[in-house]
Amino acid sequence: MLTAHTIKILQSLDKKKFRQKYNLFLVEGNKTITELFNSNFKIKEIFSTDPQKLDRPDMSITHISENELKKISFLQNPKDSVAVCYLNEEKKLDDSDLQLVLDGIQDPGNMGTIIRLADWFGIEQIICSKDTVDFYNPKVIMASMGSFTRVNIIYQDLGEYLSETKNVNIGTDMEGENIYSFQKPEKMNLILGNEGNGMRPETEEYIEKSLMIPRFGKSQSTESLNVSMAAGIILGQLFGVRE
Known part of the structure; x- marks a missing residue:
């Protein structure tokens, strides 16, 4: 179950100043979340209405209700899961072609x-x-x-x-x-x-x-x-x- 404090923080992440304050951003939907698993983005936690669909035994996934998902989602029709991720430190690569x-x-x-x-x-x-x-x-x-x-x-x-x-x-x-x-x-x-x-x-x-x-x-x-x-x-x- 999500606490009111956690919900408030997650809801605030639609604004840049709060993303920077907490060093966090949200990724929604199982399809996009699975992209994170092979990236250099670090996941803090995942909330899902059906954790088994993500099939990640190595990762702690918190089960939440559909009503809770609606409270933390920025989508009009929320998907199955929300991942809370840390912002990456900017690092410029050499100019490519x-x-x-x-x-x-x-x-x-x-x-x-x-x-x-x-x-x-x-x-x-x-x-x-x-x-x-x-x-x-x-x-x-x-x-x-x-x-x-x-x-x-x-x-x-x-x-x-x-x-x-x-x-x-x-x-x-x-x-x-x-x-x-x-x-x-x-x-x-x-x-x-x-x-x-x-x-x-x-x-x-x-x-x-x-x-x-x-x-x-x-x-x-x-x-x-x-x-x-x-x-x-x-x-x-x-x-x-x-x-």
Whole structure:
């Protein structure tokens, strides 16, 4: 049985300040929780309405009622289990041949989808501006579908990073080079800007080339693509022309 104090702490983890205060975040659903078992994330405890489904005799799993699950879940329709995990200490990896750089991405769904895309295409690291949505946000964790366990995500001053990186900094712009004729450099950063405002001017200063996705439809009603959708199209093309 969950105590009122434990419930209060777990409910507070939807806010960044409390995740940092307690050094904890939540992962929901057996499928995503099993991703944790082979990752470097440390699990503090697991609460489940059916512990046997997780099949982890080496791990203590607390049985809770469906009513208790509803109290600690951030989902409208709670799944079977909730894992309480410790935040990982940030550690930057060396720049790889292709990295994503996020400049002020705010929507948790977009962030989670971008993490999932990075995992799909084998991108090991995402560099985020300090005001990009926290990837420990419950909605980001849910949208990433476990991919957050395989992608290194760090937050730092983008000006500092972009001025020092040896990768070519590539942005997106409606006046940029057609993605379908673009010759990918050996090492590059794909920079994705804020959903509403795009890249901030101080980030644009470090852009060496810009890309655009041409519009083939005749309608002018669609002004732009969702940032995660654009990322998927660009990555698909970049990897599609690899030798």
